[in-house]
Amino acid sequence: MTDPTPIDITNIPELRQLVEEMRASKQPRLLKQDRESVALLMPLGTTLKQQPPATQEDIWTDYDVGKVRTALAQSAGTLAGVNKESLLTDIRSQRTQESTHRQF
Numbered sequence: 001m002t003d004p005t006p007i008d009i010t011n012i013p014e015l016r017q018l019v020e021e022m023r024a025s026k027q028p029r030l031l032k033q034d035r036e037s038v039a040l041l042m043p044l045g046t047t048l049k050q051q052p053p054a055t056q057e058d059i060w061t062d063y064d065v066g067k068v069r070t071a072l073a074q075s076a077g078t079l080a081g082v083n084k085e086s087l088l089t090d091i092r093s094q095r096t097q098e099s100t101h102r103q104f
Contacts, residue, residue, distance in 0.1 A: 019043075 009015045018041070022029050028042040079087075 009019065018029065022041060023043050026043060026046050028040055030037055031039040031041055
């Protein structure tokens with residue numbers, strides 16, 4: 001990464017106040033514009049703390065084959081009377097839509 005271009009904030013009171021709050025809390029601030037993250041403002045001399053990796057949980061811990069069979073039996077016929085082609089078309093349509101406001 002190249003050295004960033006400095007911006008003098010001496011005459012921008014709103015930004016100066018934000019910087020002072022950030023310095024006092026020693027926490028970075030995420031700048032957004034219309035729900036889109038556009039920049040990360042970080043006080044010098046601090047680093048972002050890495051989150052520990054999520055532990056893998058065993059998805060089979062509470063698995064009960066009897067409950068699964070019961071649930072499958074109860075759901076039988078749920079989609080009876082639904083137009084299959086229309087349903088598949090709707091699902092395909094939803095999957096191709098992009099969401100620019102989705103938070104990740």
